[in-house]
Amino acid sequence: MSKYIRISNALYNEFEAAAKKEKECEFTYLENKDECNMKSKIVKFLNINGSEYMDVENGARIRLDKIVLFNGEDTKILNHY
Numbered sequence: 001m002s003k004y005i006r007i008s009n010a011l012y013n014e015f016e017a018a019a020k021k022e023k024e025c026e027f028t029y030l031e032n033k034d035e036c037n038m039k040s041k042i043v044k045f046l047n048i049n050g051s052e053y054m055d056v057e058n059g060a061r062i063r064l065d066k067i068v069l070f071n072g073e074d075t076k077i078l079n080h081y
Contacts (some may be wrong), residue, residue, distance in 0.1 A: 004051035005065045011079045014070065015054060018042055028069035029062050 018025050019042035028037050040056035047053075052064040067075050 004063070007052070007064050007075075008079045011070075011075060012052075012064070014078055015042060015064065016045070018071070019045070019054075026069070026071050027056075027062060027067055029066045030068060031066065035068070 022041055024039055024041050026037070026039050028035055030036075038056070038058065038060065040058045040060065043055045043057055045052065045054050046061075053061050054064060055061050069075065070078070
C-alpha cells in the first residue's frame, strides 16, 4: 500500500460534519489504481498505523487520502492547508 498523505483539517471537517448529520454521502476513491464509487453514511473514523480511515454503513473501510470526490466536489479543492 502507498504511503499515507495527510489530508487538511478543512477536508477532515467536511467528512466529520457529514458523519454528524448522519447524511448519506457520495464517494469516489482510488483502490488499486481503480476508481470506485459508492453512496453510504459515514459510521466512524479510525487511525490505523498512522493512516486515517472511515468506516461507512455498507461495511467498507476507505482511506481518507484515497478519496478523490466527495459529494460531487473534487477533494483537491477542499484539501488545502
